[in-house]
Amino acid sequence: MSGLVKLTIDGRAVEVPAGTLLINAAKMAGIEIPAFCYYEGLSLQAACRMCLVEIEKSPKLVTSCTMPVAEGMVVHTNTPQVAEARKSMLEFILTNHPLDCPVCDKGGECELQDLTFRYGVDVSRFTEFKYHVPEKQWSPIVYFDKPRCILCYRCVRICKEGMGVGALGVVNRGVVSEITPNHGDHLECDECGMCIDICPVGALTSGIYRYKTRPWEMKHVGTACAHCADGCTTTLGVYDNRIIRGSNQDRSGVNGEFLCVKGRYAFDFVSHEERLRTPLIKKDGRFEEVSWSEALRAVAKQFQEIRACGGKLGVIGSTRTTNEENLYLQELARRGLGTNHIDHRRSGDVAALLAAVGGRAEALARTEDLYQRQAAVVIGADLAQQHPLLAFQLRANWRHHQARVYVVTRGPVREDSYAALSVRAEPGRELAALEGLRETLKNEPELVILFGDSVRGEAVYRLVEFGASLGIPVKYVCLVDHSNSRGAMDMGLMPDFLPGYRPVQEAGLEPGLTLPAMLDAPDLDALWIVGANPLRNRELAAAGAFLVVQDLFLTETAQRANVVLPAAGAYEKTGTVTNTCGELIGVKRAVSTMGAKTDLDIFRNLAVMMGIEIAPPAPAEVYSNMSQRGIAAAPGLTHAGLMDPANDTLFTSGTLGRYSKTLNSLKEAPGELYRWNS
């Protein structure tokens, strides 16, 4: 099917691509055809019968969600017959619907309310008893209220088709048909909540948000998710300075409507009772609460003294702080504190990739490429667990465009179920396995290669050579683990690179100590750790070093600090982060902090106290240092030995995950989800 088809909808001449469904053709022409069961991107259902329209020469009303456009078709969507049909469908739906709208979570943003308001009637002729069954809880997160369900099957389809999980089905028939978990009374799934947000009514509600407020009482703040590196935008619902909901129903950001359990529900670390709210100073082996000025003065004094006597000062940055903060921190460390011992925890060899592709921006894939390119290879990563959005994109690409996905992993992954080919290979041996796919990949028109931390250093160069030898356009994604792991590198939190991957030698500096080297250096005088927990299960070689830690919680690292500075979380600040595909994602403050300060504020206060003048970075400054812009990284010190990925799964998220009660309530989730990489 190709070319354009001309048809008339409500007297308007419309020209749309052949094969377009009538409901979408009308949408393109600005005409709304209401529907519950039709959902773009999912299989067709034609069950709600709301989208019936009149087509000339057709004896009956036709469902516009199943009818492809045809040349010369004349369609009417606003005749009395159509209006009457819509009205009667709503009347049917409402016969067994409980009308408990005043206490329903969905009230105010319910599609059934909206369409009843627009197309329904104000009188109910149904005077029989309504069918009722009690509400059920399927998991800590998912609740199901059967009477509200209108059986549009969106939840069943998004779970099976969109997520590849298939946790939901339907039992019984007729009016007692009921959506139900396929494992009986409980869900065995990702707990992503896609089913809840896709529900047009209040049948599926979340244990996190239910009965907390009314939708119109919340402030909605779209911001980057604080967890993995995929850079989803989550729209936080804020009520009374508390985050009570995460969703992305406005489809903003690179993720569209997609969110996983972390983006949707794991915002509760923000209000965890163990959040640090006051600076702490260790006196005689015990922490004492002190004022911000006292704490900052103590830190500034120590740092200045060490600098004055030429002492050794190390700085470890965070994989979750914003680009602006990272840029400021490296400037403060290098220029203000005069140290080049700055690093962070690495989880992917981005520097090697950038050097290997030699600054060709077109060789770096963006999130949308995973949905659009015709083939992809996943190397050494359990995407569904570690990069839920990228997994969703690839799966949708396979569903909608029949993209071929190849998998080279150590163990079974969910992508196997639809992969064109799956190959098992131990870490470090993936490239040899990939060689076996050469002839197959050569026949693909184009390719996206995603690789995890097991492809590092020299192997990245060989991978890119392999890609180049295929003779087809190839794009790459170097997978990293946390919300701004990529940005930490882009913004120069590395001992050998300045922002934008410029070698430190350009600034007349010698490469400083790496993170492991700092921890191992016996002569370190001070260590400043920002939003990281490197001492979780190891000792600091320089036992007497002055240790400053700024974090949300009193982590294992913070417990050993001399000074602890309470920091604001990702949902309490504004700025940008960079996702694993190198896209800039906006961070917007949703709630204000109590006691804690943003990392940028802490940096600036310290700078002021030390008499160092550094202006906060302008947005353009961040942008100009982003690797997505095609900056050629100089092949320098190999980072291969530095990889220490967090290996988070769907229900873990580093320190933040440990302080998310929601994620912890799901830890006992079934075994299928925890596999070879956890």
Add this chain to the structure above:
Amino acid sequence: MSGMLYNEPSPLEVKVLTRRFGLESPVRIDTYLATGGYQAFQKALKMKPEEIIEEVKASNLRGRGGAGFPTGMKWGFVPRHSPKPKYIVANGDEGEPGTCKDRLLMENDPHQLLEGMMIAAVAVGAQAGYIYIRGEFRKCLEAVEQAIGEARERGYLGKNILGSGFDFDMFTRTGAGSYECGEESALLESLEGKRGVPRIRPPFPAVVGAFGCPTVLNNVETFCAVPHIINDGGAAFALLGTPRNGGTRLFCLSGHINRPGVYELPMGFNLLRMIEEVGGGIRGGKKLKAVIPGGSSCPVLKAEECDIAMDFDTLAKAKSMLGSGGVIVMDEDTCMVKAAMRILSFYAHESCGWCVPCREGTTWLKKLLLRFHAGEGSRGDIDLIAEVARNMLGRTFCPLGDAAAMPAMAFVEKFRDEFEAHAEGEPCPFEPSPREVLAR
């Protein structure tokens, strides 16, 4: 295994499909072969596929499952040069209340069904056939499986059948108790082992049917007519009936008549004559009140409408349907509100729940009618019943919604006086009051 017959034949019958009924061991292939069996198939093997389809078109054979779609035309829709395998599926999920003919055909002459399907297979080039049998029909299943086994043994099924180079085999599948699975696309879902809900059409089964492949799907009785069409010629079969309604039909007479049963009569047989002469008249000498002419989904006919030829077109003109041949006769003591209630209770129970108007509408109608019959209805409810049914009509996903809506509308329209007699707290005039029951 012997055959199963449930009524004495009538001298008025024209026995074509039922001509082996009552023979000794009718299920055995020897009996079948001794009475001309599998000759039509052998003839078909020598014919060109188009010739077979032309013969079926000439016979004016129309689908016996209820819709009456011309069979030859349906076969013609199967793409000739599809790279996919093709299938033949027989719909033996007989579930329409009032209809009980396919069961007899399968129990008493299963080879006839097999032969009809084999001829269809030759006509469209299919490799395999499935007979989907209603789950409750254990005897049918046994008979059909025995017949398939025998046919395989004698080389009528399998590879290179009778040295012709034609391969074809057959299998049985059973339903699990759902009326909806008699709808062709839901049947295919069930056949594939899935939940029995209908599919979006188009594409129709002729193009995308079983397992996504082109499929000929016909009612058991339809296939059973095919050997006779090939043997005697389409024209001869057509002549048995009326114009555009070829052949004979198995009518299932039930209700308040003296000799209920299944009778094979020519298409176009007069309904009153059928009741009086074939069925032996109304039980107990009562007067006729109404007839449902083709199974529960067909709009009811009042007594004065019953002087009518029983074929698809005439009944359509009378705003009813020939349906699947289930003639339900009701005498003067029958409460029409109760009849409607019983029918709608059936459809509410059998609605698959896929689409809104059928799922909610059938249940609403059932509740309304239950309440109404119990004397708790108002005059306004009468119009509401008709209105709810009208809102379902033509708007449901599959024909089940129409099958429920049409009879509901007809009952209200034709027997409004009886509905009025129940309204506003009046007890059912046709049922004894509690006092009368106690007095007995």
